[in-house]
Amino acid sequence: MAKTRGIVKRGNIYWISYAGLDGKIIRESSRSDKFRDAEDLLIKRRQSVRDGTLPEVKRIGRHTFNDLSKEYLKWAERQRSYAQKLLVVNQLKARFGPLPLRRFDTRLVEAYQYERLKGGKKRLKTEEVVANKPSTINRHIATLKHMFTKAVEWDMVEEETLKRVRRVKMLEENNRRLRYLSKDECQALIDACADHLKPIVLTALNTGMRKGEILSLKWENVDLTHGFILLEHTKNGERREIPINATVRATLEGLFKGTPEKPRRIDIPYVFYRTVEDTSNGERKTTCSPYVRIQRGFNNACRKAKIRDFRFHDLRHCFASHLVMSGIDLTTVKELLGHKTLTMTLRYAHLAPAHKVKAVDVLDQALNLSSSAQKLHKNEGAANG
Numbered sequence: 001m002a003k004t005r006g007i008v009k010r011g012n013i014y015w016i017s018y019a020g021l022d023g024k025i026i027r028e029s030s031r032s033d034k035f036r037d038a039e040d041l042l043i044k045r046r047q048s049v050r051d052g053t054l055p056e057v058k059r060i061g062r063h064t065f066n067d068l069s070k071e072y073l074k075w076a077e078r079q080r081s082y083a084q085k086l087l088v089v090n091q092l093k094a095r096f097g098p099l100p101l102r103r104f105d106t107r108l109v110e111a112y113q114y115e116r117l118k119g120g121k122k123r124l125k126t127e128e129v130v131a132n133k134p135s136t137i138n139r140h141i142a143t144l145k146h147m148f149t150k151a152v153e154w155d156m157v158e159e160e161t162l163k164r165v166r167r168v169k170m171l172e173e174n175n176r177r178l179r180y181l182s183k184d185e186c187q188a189l190i191d192a193c194a195d196h197l198k199p200i201v202l203t204a205l206n207t208g209m210r211k212g213e214i215l216s217l218k219w220e221n222v223d224l225t226h227g228f229i230l231l232e233h234t235k236n237g238e239r240r241e242i243p244i245n246a247t248v249r250a251t252l253e254g255l256f257k258g259t260p261e262k263p264r265r266i267d268i269p270y271v272f273y274r275t276v277e278d279t280s281n282g283e284r285k286t287t288c289s290p291y292v293r294i295q296r297g298f299n300n301a302c303r304k305a306k307i308r309d310f311r312f313h314d315l316r317h318c319f320a321s322h323l324v325m326s327g328i329d330l331t332t333v334k335e336l337l338g339h340k341t342l343t344m345t346l347r348y349a350h351l352a353p354a355h356k357v358k359a360v361d362v363l364d365q366a367l368n369l370s371s372s373a374q375k376l377h378k379n380e381g382a383a384n385g
Contacts, residue, residue: 007038013160014038018045021052031159063156065096065104071154072147081212083292088143101148101157105164109144113137113171134171141168178347179314180321185307192304197297199251200272201315206248208319208337210235211312215291218269222252231338240338324351 006017012033020026028045030038069089076085095112096104116137148165151157181189186205193201203214213231221230227249229242244252255271258264265273270290277286298312316337323333330352334345 004035004039004042006042007035011160013158016042016045018042018049021049029158029160033160060155060158063101063151065099065101066093068101068147068151068156069093069097071156072150075150084212085143088140089147092140092144092147101151102161104148104157104161106167109141109165109168113141113168116140117171135173138170138173141170178317178321179310180318181307181310181314183322185305186318188305189301189307192301194297194301196272196274197294197301199255200291200294201298201301202251203248204312204315205318206245207242208316209242210316211294215272215294217271219256219271220269222271224249224252224256234338238338238340242336320345320348321351324348327352 008015008017014030014032014035014037015027016030016038017025017027026045028041030041032038069092073086073089076082076089079085095115116132117134119132145165145168148157148162152159152162190198190201190205200214203209203217204211207214207229209217209229209231213234217229221232223230224244227244229244231240231242234240252271256264265288268288273288273290275286275288277284294312302308302310320333320337323336324330330342330345330349333348334342337345339345
């Protein structure tokens with residue numbers, strides 16, 4: 001490759017230099033590891049100088065991860081998954097906060113993966129449990145990669161840094177987990193729940209709704225008259241109507257009417273909400289907000305019910321598993337769960353062996369009929385002969 005004056009390589013990235021309108025040398029990153037890209041940019045800049053137009057050069061400052069986190073959370077406020085993103089970003093801040101963005105590379109992020117697998121070095125004081133499963137770590141890395149994608153868009157870091165972060169591979173996950181409870185275990189769990197948690201668990205067991213869908217549920221999406229819950233914004237982006245059975249109806253009607261001890265706040269749009277009393281200013285003030293985290297209460301209920309290795313999301317598996325074992329076809333289960341394709345729902349297929357037995361019986365009958373017809377034909381031929 002012939003050398004071109006004004007182009008140098010720093011690391012994997014080519015930089016260009018040229019004289020500006022005032023004669024001073026301007027140095028600029030091409031943001032590319034390809035020589036041709038740098039050469040094209042240099043020609044463009046020199047032409048702009050000859051035309052008397054000062055080239056517009058983006059100058060990127062020395063931003064830290066704390067700076068990026070602040071801007072990213074502002075942007076994420078409009079996202080449905082903001083609460084979850086906030087938790088992940090806060091954990092990433094605890095590890096990388098003051099670190100300059102340009103210091104990020106493949107080795108640094110892979111070291112973070114290893115730390116999380118071993119339990120993590122730094123933990124937020126507000127965290128109850130730090131999960132270090134591959135699926136959780138992958139969510140952290142996916143968030144980190146997206147943060148750096150936005151950082152490049154916002155001119156907070158060079159594209160080469162983003163490429164280094166993107167080289168980190170996701171950990172292998174075991175997505176075949178299928179943990180569900182027996183009917184007796186379901187009842188034991190419900191009995192062990194605190195008063196605020198019991199209606200949430202009952203709703204999860206009888207609708208198959210995700211935790212985020214339940215905690216963000218508003219009364220405007222509940223139709224007790226016609227008996228269904230309408231979810232406008234779901235994980236796969238499609239509307240979903242969920243029928244209300246007798247248990248869910250009784251649960252929701254109880255919350256809607258309230259009790260003398262806990263009357264329903266008609267100014268609160270959420271079905272499930274918590275009440276917090278604030279006396280920090282010397283005055284007693286009550287505020288209400290939807291639940292964000294219920295993990296501690298759920299874990300306590302599982303311990304009381306002597307149920308191990310069980311997560312809130314597994315209530316969704318309970319819903320689907322018991323439907324399939326009761327003879328409901330997989331297509332209907334898919335629609336109730338809100339799966340976009342049947343692939344995810346097929347994990348429950350082994351719980352419905354009856355349809356396989358029926359299929360084999362149908363084949364057996366078909367083959368027997370065919371065999372009987374052949375025998376009849378032969379017998380008729382022999383009689384005619």
